Amino acid sequence: xxGVASFWSIRGHLGNSAYLALAAAGFTTFLAAWWMxxxxxxxxxxxxxxxxxxxxxxxxxxxxxxxxxxxKVSIGRVLGGFTLAAVMxxxxxxxxxxxxxxxxxxxxxxxxxxxxxxxxFVPLVMLWVGIGESAKxxxxxxxxxxxxxxxxxxxxxxxxxxxxEAAQTLGASRGEILSLVVFKSALPGIVDTxxxxxxxxWTYLVVAELVAANSGLGYAILRAQRFLQTDKIFVGIxxxxxxxxxxxxxxxxxxxxxxxxxxTR
Amino acid sequence: MTAPAPCIRIAGLGKTYPGQSLPALQAIDLDVAQGxxxxxxxxxxxxxSTLLRLIAGLEAPTSxxxxxxxxxxxxxxxxxxxxxxxxxxxxxLTVLENVRFCRSLRVHTGNASDSQAASAVERSYxxxxxxxxxxxxxxxxxxxxxxMRQRVAIARALMAQPRVLLMDEPxxxxxxxxxxxxxxxILRLFEIERSTIVFVTHDVEExxxxxxxxxxxxxxxxxxxxVHTLSLPPPGERHPDLKLAPELLQWKKTVLERIRAxxxxxxxxxxxxxxxxxxxxxxxx
Ligand SMILES: Nc1ncnc2c1ncn2[C@@H]1O[C@H](COP(=O)(O)OP(=O)(O)OP(=O)(O)O)[C@@H](O)[C@H]1O
Ligand SMILES: [Mg+2]
Numbered sequence: 001x002x003g004v005a006s007f008w009s010i011r012g013h014l015g016n017s018a019y020l021a022l023a024a025a026g027f028t029t030f031l032a033a034w035w036m037x038x039x040x041x042x043x044x045x046x047x048x049x050x051x052x053x054x055x056x057x058x059x060x061x062x063x064x065x066x067x068x069x070x071x072k073v074s075i076g077r078v079l080g081g082f083t084l085a086a087v088m089x090x091x092x093x094x095x096x097x098x099x100x101x102x103x104x105x106x107x108x109x110x111x112x113x114x115x116x117x118x119x120x121f122v123p124l125v126m127l128w129v130g131i132g133e134s135a136k137x138x139x140x141x142x143x144x145x146x147x148x149x150x151x152x153x154x155x156x157x158x159x160x161x162x163x164x165e166a167a168q169t170l171g172a173s174r175g176e177i178l179s180l181v182v183f184k185s186a187l188p189g190i191v192d193t194x195x196x197x198x199x200x201x202w203t204y205l206v207v208a209e210l211v212a213a214n215s216g217l218g219y220a221i222l223r224a225q226r227f228l229q230t231d232k233i234f235v236g237i238x239x240x241x242x243x244x245x246x247x248x249x250x251x252x253x254x255x256x257x258x259x260x261x262x263x264t265r
Numbered sequence: 266m267t268a269p270a271p272c273i274r275i276a277g278l279g280k281t282y283p284g285q286s287l288p289a290l291q292a293i294d295l296d297v298a299q300g301x302x303x304x305x306x307x308x309x310x311x312x313x314s315t316l317l318r319l320i321a322g323l324e325a326p327t328s329x330x331x332x333x334x335x336x337x338x339x340x341x342x343x344x345x346x347x348x349x350x351x352x353x354x355x356x357x358l359t360v361l362e363n364v365r366f367c368r369s370l371r372v373h374t375g376n377a378s379d380s381q382a383a384s385a386v387e388r389s390y391x392x393x394x395x396x397x398x399x400x401x402x403x404x405x406x407x408x409x410x411x412x413m414r415q416r417v418a419i420a421r422a423l424m425a426q427p428r429v430l431l432m433d434e435p436x437x438x439x440x441x442x443x444x445x446x447x448x449x450x451i452l453r454l455f456e457i458e459r460s461t462i463v464f465v466t467h468d469v470e471e472x473x474x475x476x477x478x479x480x481x482x483x484x485x486x487x488x489x490x491x492v493h494t495l496s497l498p499p500p501g502e503r504h505p506d507l508k509l510a511p512e513l514l515q516w517k518k519t520v521l522e523r524i525r526a527x528x529x530x531x532x533x534x535x536x537x538x539x540x541x542x543x544x545x546x547x548x549x550x
Contacts, residue, residue, distance in 0.1 A: 165323050166353040171343035171368040171425070184357050261356050261405035 049231035054238070057231040066215075074205060074216040075243065077133065081140025082201040086194055089145055093152025093190075097159075098182055107153070114146035118204060122211050136208040136216075143204035144197045151197070155189030156182060188259045195251040202244050272461045273297040273320060273429060277329030280315055280487075289315045291486040293329070297429075297463060302455055302500045304476035305465045306520060308528030312487025313465040317433050320463060321347045333428065343369045346422035348432040353418055354406040360417050361402045364389050367425045385424070392420040395454070412443035416450070423458060430458075433465045445505065448475060456501035469524065473516040474508055475500060481520060483527035490527050493520060 006012045014022075031051055037043060038050040045053070061067040095102045096110075118139065125138045159182050167181045209218025217236050224232035256263050278293040290312045297303050305313045318324045320331055322341040331338040333345065341347075354363050370385040393399055396416040406414055415435055422430060436444045452475065455462060466472050472479050477500055483490040495516055497507070507513050 160352045162349050162351070162353045163355060165321075165341070166347065166349060167366070168323065168341040169321055169343065169345065169347045170366055170421070173368070176368060181355065184355070187357075259357070261407060264405060264408060 046228060046230055049234055053231050054234045057229070058235045058239075061232065061235060070215060070217050070220050071239070071243075074209065074218070074240075077136045077208070077216065078140065078198075078201050078205045080133075081137040081205070082144060082198055084137060085141045085145040085148055085197070085201075089148035090152055090190060093149045094156050094178065094183060094186070096149065096153035097156025097186070098178060103153070107150070110146050110149050114150060116142075118143035119207055122207070126212055131212040135212050136205060139208040140201050140204045143207075144200050147200070148193060148197050151193040152186075152190055155186045155193055158189060159185040188255065188262055191251060191255050191258070195248055195255075198247055198251070199244055202240055206240065271296040272299040272301070272334065273463075274332040274335075275320075275329070276332075278316075278319065278326050278331060279328035280312070280319060280324060281327045288327070288486040290319070291488050293487075293489055295480065295489060295492070297461060300459055300461055301478065302462045302476045303464065304472035304479045305463065305482060306467070306469055306472045306479060306524060307482030307487075307490070308484050308524055309467070311482040311484035311527075313482055314433050315487065316482070317347075317431050317463060317465050320429070321345055321431050323347075343367055343425040344428045346425065346427035346430050348415070348418050348422050348430065348435045350434045350437050354414055354421075356406050359403050359405060360398055360409070361389065361393065363406065363417055364392060364420045364424055366421060369425055389420075389424060392423060395457075396420050396450070410443075411439050412447060415439065415447065419451070419454070423454065423460075426458070427460055429461045429463065431463050434467060435464075436471070437467065444471070449505065451475065452500055452503055469517050469520050470508065473497075473513055473520060474503065479516075479520055481523045481527070490523055 007014075034048075035051050038045070038048050038053075049057070058067075092106065096106050097103070121142050122139065125135050125142070129135050129138055163181055163185055164177055167177045172180065205216070206218040206221070209216040210222050213219040217240055221233050221236035224230075224236065273296070275293055275295040275297075278290060278295075279288055280290040281288040293316065305316060307313055315324065319326055320338065322338050322345065338345070355366065358366065365385070370382070393402055396419070398413065398416055398420065401409060401413065406417065409417070419435070436447050439447065448471065451462075464472070464475060473495060477495060477497075479493045479495065481490040481493070482488065493516065497503070497512060497516070
């Protein structure tokens with residue numbers, strides 16, 4: 001059967017419906033394993049709630065609590081910090097990837113900065129900007145900015161030299177080469193970079209909300225721990241995972257829509 | 266008949282890449298006449314691409330200079346269009362947008378009443394028509410075959426009516442049949458456009474079939490071994506039958522012999538013999 005053969009061929013083809021079915025099976029297996037472990041009574045429900053218990057808690061949180069506010073606050077912080085980092089990182093990344101002196105000046109500095117542990121900046125950030133909204137934004141920025149700059153500069157360096165030289169022989173000025181060739185050519189890679197760093201932004205959001213907040217999903221998780229509401233902790237964690245997944249898929253969709261030449265054949 | 270005025274003058278040209286001890290090119294003197302089809306051949310690494318890139322202004326010479334119509338070449342420009350071997354089309358632009366990329370065209374100024382812009386628009390359609398690209402005008406390059414992609418690259422280079430068309434192994438990645446088709450196409454274009462062409466190739470038959478003069482470069486360091494003015498009909502009047510004509514084969518032989526004489530083939534044979542010797546020793550008797 002060709003179907004079976006192509007199923008296991010390296011980098012073989014897989015139809016859309018088969019892909020979706022397998023993805024659903026993956027989630028189902030995970031849920032089933034969780035449910036069986038929780039229902040078996042081997043683990044104390046205080047440590048491991050059942051999936052339906054978690055769903056009930058979600059409904060309750062939405063109905064009686066401030067789930068929507070927490071969601072909005074957290075999403076706002078992630079997008080704020082992430083957007084600020086992106087707006088600052090993309091231009092610098094393009095310049096580092098295009099001009100050697102700029103690269104020499106910034107790249108070693110950025111390489112150094114990205115190894116500074118962002119989490120260890122929490123006390124500093126609180127000293128500098130307190131525990132207001134700017135603290136969360138600042139931590140997300142510290143956690144994503146330096147990586148973003150370096151990854152964007154890498155995206156820019158991937159632009160084939162021939163494309164740049166062709167533009168030079170076609171009378172393009174330096175500015176035109178940057179905007180019409182380098183940026184356009186690197187853009188799909190840059191969007192991928194943003195998609196990957198968005199995931200990290202969520203991580204740093206939770207860190208910030210765990211230590212310095214009185215609203216948001218991370219703060220809700222922390223409070224739930226104080227009251228031993230394990231199911232609420234689960235809801236918080238799963239919601240963050242789900243939100244990340246949705247944003248990731250959104251950026252993938254944008255990729256397919258905005259760059260048709262990469263997806264038509 | 267008076268000699269046509271030189272279009273490109275190359276004098277005492279030398280190029281040493283930074284960090285290299287041996288020059289890639291040394292003391293090149295060469296005149297390219299207006300409307301000439303010149304082919305550059307030679308062993309791999311003899312500096313063909315380097316010479317072409319110097320004419321294009323993509324590299325700066327370390328000695329000597331290049332003049333186009335008596336003006337020194339100091340950088341790239343649309344009057345010296347380049348067709349690269351590969352990967353030079355913009356994958357995010359359609360065929361038509363690629364062809365109209367050239368910045369000196371008034372197409373981009375957005376002034377619709379501009380007569381220059383109007384004629385550029387007309388020319389882009391005419392070029393696509395000649396190139397057989399009409400049907401794929403709105404396709405992206407990755408939807409095209411290799412031969413079609415090179416045709417787009419040639420159309421894009423010709424758009425601004427360059428004085429010189431520089432081509433670095435433009436058909437090197439194409440299969441033999443497609444290459445034959447491209448040979449006829451480039452000869453017809455040469456006849457219509459009357460631009461000067463400098464054409465780098467590995468393929469000696471391609472060189473003698475297309476060009477009116479063939480320059481053989483010798484390696485280490487890159488220098489002119491000889492210039493062969495072919496006693497064949499002018500490029501515009503050539504037809505595929507010529508590929509098997511005795512006079513063409515004679516030229517092919519002459520040029521090939523020069524390339525062999527200047528390249529390290531003998532050296533390689535010695536190495537092969539040494540390897541054969543080692544293999545013999547390992548074979549149990
Ligand atoms: N950017 C560079 N930096 C250093 N050396 C280079 C560079 N480009 C080319 N060279 C060297 O210069 C010499 C000539 O190279 P060039 O590419 O011009 O040869 P070529 O005749 O086009 O070869 P091929 O037939 O393989 O394309 C070679 O020895 C090559 O290694
Ligand atoms: Mg070459």
